Amino acid sequence: MAEPMGFYTDTTVCIGCKACEVACKEWNQLPSTNGGLNTLSGDSYDNTRRLDGIHWRHVKFIEQFTDDRKDGRWLLMSDVCKHCVNAPCLEVCPTGAIIRTEFDTVVIQSDTCNGCRDCIAACPFGVIEVNPASGTAQKCTLCYDRLQGGMEPACSKACPTQSIQFGTIRDLRNRAQKRVEQLHQTGEKRAYLYGADEKMLGGLNSFYLLVDKPEVYGLPPDPKMPTRNLKSGSWFSVFGALAVGLMGIINFRNRGAGEHDQEERR
Amino acid sequence: MNTVPSSTYFSAPPEWGWLIVFYFFFGGLAGGTYFLAVLIDLFGRAEDRPLARLGYYIAFPCVVLSGLLLTLDLGRPLRLWHMLIESNTWRPMFKLWSPMSVGSWALLIFGIFSLISFLGALVEDDRLEWPAGRRVRPPGVLSGLIGVIGGLFGFYVAGYTGVLLAVTNRPIWSDTPLLGMLFVVSAASISAALMILLAQRSRWTMPGVLALHRMDAWVVALEFVVLIAVMISLGPVFRAWLSAWGLLLFFGVIVVGMLLPLWLYWRKQSGDLNLTTEAALVLVGGFILRLVIVFSAQGV
Missing domain, CATH: 1.20.5 (Single alpha-helices involved in coiled-coils or other helix-helix interfaces)
Structure with missing residues (x-):
């Protein structure tokens, strides 16, 4: 088996450009919504809204403003499947469609999935949904096909600020730890890593650097196995x-x- | 979303809708009526046999309907068999720790047992010519064996759906370990109710009907206790039911499906044989229970 691979996402440098979303859609040939017409959320600058069967990457815009909008801040986070080491979706899948690959990532085989949707209810992060085109549950594959060809995933390749970094888990954890220390030294004491150790579902192979509570980013503080x-x-x-x-x-x-x-x- | 009652609030709804509500209802009826029929066969008297046969007559069509509903609910219905056979290796697909995987096998095996018992009941009623069919009806070792094994699978089919909901990360479903127990007890209450209703329609007056009726009152009382225990075990997640769903649960399930039939039952102690109203109310309550549990957890 190759060394475990994954993503480290530093949310402090994400600029919300959504290049990762576009790259993901292009490489994986995912359809646009509403026949390609704009569907505006109406209450946010983010119009993707959430991860689902045809959005395997989603840049979350956490827009925190006072009522008079004089004060505010943006938190941006490119969300994706966490490729959990102990994956709840893989655990419950009754068809064996969800597998762990040689890169220690979690992939749904679309030709085996029969669309029972048990994995959707099992994923504590709300990552998986049915792709209406295939009738099967779909999510990020961590670009399994690109990895097999020795390439890096489309999203991290496209990221212009290195908010999304791809590599071996060991290397990514070292890099992330250094970044946390650097942020602490410069005064950003709230910075911490989410899912970078074995305590959370055996470790998330896609882990995050956050500067607020997980709930603020729409992440469960204490995800568990079903x-x-x-x-x-x-x-x-x-x-x-x-x-x-x-x-x-x-x-x-x-x-x-x-x-x-x-x-x-x- | 700064404070949430549970880490389960970040999962996505699987969009299990009406097909699954009906499956939970008919699956419960299938397992429950079979379970009761076996109890009547094993512990009832010979004159109660028609009641046991009635149970088998209900169980088999319900299990067929269950399979149909589950198949239709799949995103890819023609891949139903992927639940049983690994599609790329052709080996049996079985995961002991996945209730849906074990449940698929249990439904198949239970379907076979309920078919055998269904045919046996037809033979005993002289509606089918099948010499061996007599042997699957009591008395006899074979009939006892079929009853016990089939009854165990019936219990599994009636209850695994509740455990399946608990083995997820959805709010409500996975915030209590008691849904399986609730579904098992409710399956018994709705099954007894349906058997009473149909027995009354045929104007049967064997003592087993009254026994079934008295048992149903006990089971509904137990179901009430289990439902209260579910509510307590939810802890802070209970606030999800402080909504229209909670109102439906209170009036549709607790008042209409439990308290009202119990009150009617106690009032009729004097030997009134019209048991139709209570039985119908219990059935309605059992359906609304499944509806509230399936939909309320997906609207959170």
Whole structure:
């Protein structure tokens, strides 16, 4: 297996140009929405709005303004599949369509997926959705085809500010740690890494440098594996069945002689 | 979105809609009626046999309908078989830790058992000529074996859907481990209710009908307790039900589907045999329960 590969996204240098979104769409031949006509969100400069089956990259615009708009700030973050080491989508997929590649990335095989959508409910980041053209669940593949050809993914290649960096996870973590230290030295004490260690779902192979709480960026503070409820949920169901079975046995064995006699009298 | 009750609030809705609501309802009926029919066969008296056969007559069509609904819900319905066979290796596809994977196999196996029991019931009713069919009906070791194994799969089909919802990262669904239990108990209550309704339609007066009715009252009471436990276990996520969905849950499920039938039941202790109203209310409540659980978690 090749060394684990992934993305490190430094949100502090993202300028919201959306070159990554365009590059992703071009390389992966993803359709435009609304037949190519503009669909404006109406309440934001961001008109993509979210990741889905035909938007595998999305630059989030977090626009924080006071009511009189005298004060405000922009947070920009290019969002993508996190390629979790312990991937919730891969865990629940009933068809085996979701696989881990030799680059330690997570890919949905579109020719195997049957569109059951269990992975959509399982992904704690809301990354996956159905591509209406294929009827299957789709998301970022970390450009698996480009990686196999020795190229870097289209989005990081297109990023003009190196907000999206591609490389081996080991190398990216070192780079990211240095960047956090640099930001701390220059006074930006809030800078920290999200998902860069094993604590979060075994590590996110696409991790982030953030300067505010994860929730502000629309990221879950504590994402978990779906199977956390499997054992307890199953046992409670068994208890439920035992209780129902017992109620059935008691009622059918000892059916209340009174009711029976009454019935016979009729 | 600075403070949220749970990390589950960042997932996307899978857009499981009406087909899945109906599947949860008919799947619950399939598993529940089979489970009850087996209980009647094993623990009831010989005169209650028609009631057990009624259970098998309901279970099989419901499981066929369930399979149909699930297939139609897929983005690629013709790839249904990918749930069972790995499409690129042709090996069996089975993941013990994925409720949808195990559930697909359970539905298939349960479908076979419910077909055998359905045919057995037809033979016992003299509606089908099949000499071996007599052996799948009690008394006998084979019929007991089929009943126990089929009943276990029936229980699984009735309850796994709740566990499947819990094994996701959606709000409500994955914020409580009790949905499987709720679905199992509710499957029993709606199944008993449907069997009572159909038995009444045929003007059956065997004692098993009254036993089923009394059992249903117990099960609905248990279902009420489990639903309250679900609400408590949701913790801060319960606020998602402080909405129109919560109102529907309160009036449609708790009042109409649980408290009203229980009240009617206690009032009729004197031996009134008209049990239709309670049974119909329990069925309506069971349907609304699944509707609220499926849709409310996707609107968050």
